[in-house]
Amino acid sequence: MATAAEKSTKERLLRALDDLEVLSRELIEMLALSRGQKLPQPGEDTQVRLTHTLDRVSPGQPGSASNLSVRSSGAGAAGAAGQGVPGADGGGAAAGEGSPEMQLLEKEVEKRDSDIQQLQKQLKEAEHILATAVYQAKEKLKSIDKARKGSISSEEIIKYAHRISASNAVCAPLNWVPGDPRRPYPTDLEMRSGMLGHMANLPTNGVNGHLPGDALAAGRLPDVLTPHYPWQSSDVSVGMLPPHHGNDFGLEPPGHNKENEDDVEAMSTDTSSSSSDSD
Amino acid sequence: SGPEEQARNRFQSELEFVQCLANPNYLNFLAQRGVLRERPFINYLKYLLYWKEPEYAKFLKYPHCLHMLELLQYEHFRKELVNAQCAKFIDEQQLLHWQHYSRKRTRLQQALAEQQQPQQQPPPHGNATTK
Numbered sequence: 001m002a003t004a005a006e007k008s009t010k011e012r013l014l015r016a017l018d019d020l021e022v023l024s025r026e027l028i029e030m031l032a033l034s035r036g037q038k039l040p041q042p043g044e045d046t047q048v049r050l051t052h053t054l055d056r057v058s059p060g061q062p063g064s065a066s067n068l069s070v071r072s073s074g075a076g077a078a079g080a081a082g083q084g085v086p087g088a089d090g091g092g093a094a095a096g097e098g099s100p101e102m103q104l105l106e107k108e109v110e111k112r113d114s115d116i117q118q119l120q121k122q123l124k125e126a127e128h129i130l131a132t133a134v135y136q137a138k139e140k141l142k143s144i145d146k147a148r149k150g151s152i153s154s155e156e157i158i159k160y161a162h163r164i165s166a167s168n169a170v171c172a173p174l175n176w177v178p179g180d181p182r183r184p185y186p187t188d189l190e191m192r193s194g195m196l197g198h199m200a201n202l203p204t205n206g207v208n209g210h211l212p213g214d215a216l217a218a219g220r221l222p223d224v225l226t227p228h229y230p231w232q233s234s235d236v237s238v239g240m241l242p243p244h245h246g247n248d249f250g251l252e253p254p255g256h257n258k259e260n261e262d263d264v265e266a267m268s269t270d271t272s273s274s275s276s277d278s279d
Numbered sequence: 280s281g282p283e284e285q286a287r288n289r290f291q292s293e294l295e296f297v298q299c300l301a302n303p304n305y306l307n308f309l310a311q312r313g314v315l316r317e318r319p320f321i322n323y324l325k326y327l328l329y330w331k332e333p334e335y336a337k338f339l340k341y342p343h344c345l346h347m348l349e350l351l352q353y354e355h356f357r358k359e360l361v362n363a364q365c366a367k368f369i370d371e372q373q374l375l376h377w378q379h380y381s382r383k384r385t386r387l388q389q390a391l392a393e394q395q396q397p398q399q400q401p402p403p404h405g406n407a408t409t410k
Contacts, residue, residue: 152333160337169341171380184377185301185341194295195288241283242290243329 294338297330300351301344303373307366315357324351343373 007015164170169184181187191197299305306315314320329335331345339345350356359365 150333156337164340164342167340170343170377171384172374172378174381174385176378176381183302184343184373185303185305186295186298187302191295191299191302191305195291196295196299199292241286242293 293327293330297327297348298339298341298344300347301341303347303360303366303369306347306351306360306369307363310357310360310366315351315360321357324348328352 168182172184173180173182176182186194309315327348330339330348336342336345
C-alpha cells in the first residue's frame, strides 16, 4: 500500500496534470465570463476565485501550478508570470485598482502610439525633403559639368561677337533701307567671288566645275570684281582642318560607293536654269 | 604639301559652302534642282554639322547658316524649300529678324537719351532759389 508520501512519480505527474486541467478550464471560463460582462467586478471576482481554486487544488506542492498568479480583468489580461501568490487578501486588494491602472496604462500606450506616429510623419517628411535636395544637387552637378565642358574664354567670345556685329552679319546696319543690297547671308556676288566660285572658272566639264547657283555666269568675273570678303577667312584659318571623313557621302545605303563630295559642286550640269537672285 | 593643302582647301570650300546655306534663295535653287533629295547630299549636310562646334563655329561670319543647317536635317523642310513662296517667306522673316537688333538698339538709345534729359533741368532752378 502506498502512502501519500510514497506516491509513484507517475501518479504525481498525473495528479499535476489533472490540476492543470481543472485550473485552465476554470480560468478560461472566468475569462469568457468577464469578457462578456465587461464590469470592473469580474476582475475582483476572478482574482479571488482563481486564488481560491489554486489553494484548494494544490495546497502544499511546491513547484506546481500554485506558483501561477494570474491577474485578469475586463478586456485585456496582463499576465505577470512568476509572481507568487501572497494569499487571497493581497490578490483581492490589488484587484480594485485593476481597471484604473489599466486605463492609465492605456493612456500611456495611446500617447506613445501618437508619439510614434508623429515621429513617423516627421521622418517621412525629412526623407522627402532630403530626396528632393539630393536630386536637385545631382541636377546642379550635371549642369556644372556641362557648363565646364562648354567653357570658352570670354575674350574669344567678345572677339567673335565683334566680328559678326561689325560686318552687319547678325545685326542690320542702322541706316538700312529696302533696296540696300546687304544681307545677313552671303549674296550671289560674294558666293561667286569665293573659292567655290573660282573653282567654277576651271576649264573642266562639270566634275569640279560648276559653282552651285551660277550655272549661267559659269563663274566668269573680271578680276577687278573679286574682292576678298572676310567670310573666307583664309588668313585666320591657317592650320585649321576639317574633320576627317572618307570621300563617300553615299555611304549610308550599303554598297553605294560611287558618289564623293565633289559631286556636291557638280550637281547642276544643265545650264538652262537661271541663277537665284536676291531682291 | 599635297594632302595638307588639299585638306586646307577642303576646309575653305566647306566653310564657304556652309555659309551659303544661310541664303534662302540659294536653298530654293538647290531644292528645285533636286539636290536636296539626293542621299549623298543629305549625308553631306549631316557631316557639315561639325561647324556647330565652337572651334569651327568661330570662323563663321554668317551664323544664320547654322540654324538653316539644323533645319535642313529635316526632310519636311527640304521638301518645302522647293516652293519659291516658302523661300521668300524665309527671306522676309530673316530680314526682319536681322533688323530686330538694330531696332532694339535704336529704341534703347532713345530711352537712354530721354532718361538723361530731365536730370539736366533741375540745377538751374535750385541756383535761382538760393538767391
